Amino acid sequence: MPEIVLNNVTKRFGKVTAVENLNLVIADGSFVTLLGPSGCGKTTTLRMIAGLESPTEGEILINGKPVFSSSKGIDISPNKRDVGFLFQNYALWPHMTVEQNIAFGLENLKWDKPRIQARVEELLTTLKIESLGKRYPNELSGGQQQRVAIARTLATGPRVLFMDEPLSNLDAKLRTEMRSELKRLHTETDSTFVYVTHDQLEAMTLSTKTCLMKEGIVQQYAPPLEIYNKPVNIFAADFVGSPTMNFIEIKGWKGNSGEIRFQVHGLDMAFIPVQGEISIHDDQALTLGIRPEFININESGAIPAKTYAALPSGMETIVKIRLGDLILTSVMFGAIDFMPDVNIRIDFSGDNCILFDRESGANLGLGRITVL
Secondary structure, three states, rough: OOEEEEEEEEEEEOOOEEEEEEEEEOOOOEEEEEEEEOOOOOOHHHHHHHHOOOOOOOEEEEEEEEEEEEEOEEEHHHOOEEEEOOOOOOOOOOOHHHHHHHHHHHHHHHHHHHHHHHHHHHHHHHEEEEEEOOOOHHHHHHHHHHHHHHHHOOOOOEEEEEOOOOOOOOHHHHHHHHHHHHHHHHHHOOOOEEEEEOOOOHHHHHHHHHEEEEEOEEEEEEEEEHHHHHHHHHHHHOOOOOOOOEEEEEEEEEOOOEEEEEEEEEEEEEEEEEEOOOOOOOOOOEEEEOOOOOOOOOOOOOEEEEEEEEEEOEEEEEEEEOOOOOEEEEEEOOOOOOOOOOEEEEEEEEOOOEEOOOOOEEEEEEEEEOOO
């Protein structure tokens, strides 16, 4: 499997910069998701790697060979890059059966009939659609059509498989099932998958690494759990995680032994870094980031608060908590329910709370929060 390298890749559409100075290395056999809000440049990036869009500047290498270089005048066509592309609408031929759809690319490559038949049967088995070979696309469900589209894309054995939001047309239950199938398929084929999505849950559950983008610029490129636990800035912290991270705006000043003092709702508190000292100036505008699972509701909690709303779902309950003018989100595991406006007590647990600089949005460090 090839390594994909993007060096200083920029794409402009007139005066609009869709992707700016992108440097990215996609390792052999990895499952990389390009994640971000609409218009962040993720689909443009995918199309540039596949050869469906030409960068304005920069260089793209696949398996050590340049497939695009603005300085050398190289721009190899998509059909010579040995990649497969799975579109959002699947693009199956409606007048062909499932078997014919899968075999179409192999026939264009002039494979002999026995070899084509063997490859089609192999893919039908791999994608668990053996019984659908004689059906037409309009006789298939959305999930079945997607499996056929994947089989057709894999038929020619592309070194890289590109997918642009392939699950967005499916219902929630089927999306969950297909995520499992895609992850298993990645392992079984040992292919390199590059996957575009705006759904952070897909990125969290599928990828070996996630490239989080905003306005054409990479914010963080790391394994999804690293982005979840150690986001580089407020944007990354807010975009990844469901329910989203709680943010509390504070003004901090230096305390004893490297702690940072602040007040929330009239309570004196301290942020204690877990590694090294965080350098701030007095009254610096800061933002505390606290994941919902680190806000605990218990009778011995040090902070008085009130319930705002509870959303039980069986396995867990999302609890909205009112703390003065703040509405915080907590997650409690189990079938628990709360009435609105009930007096409760809370505290913040663990060493995974994050202190951000409010002006730049940068992550200043991890630590724990205590009430003084």
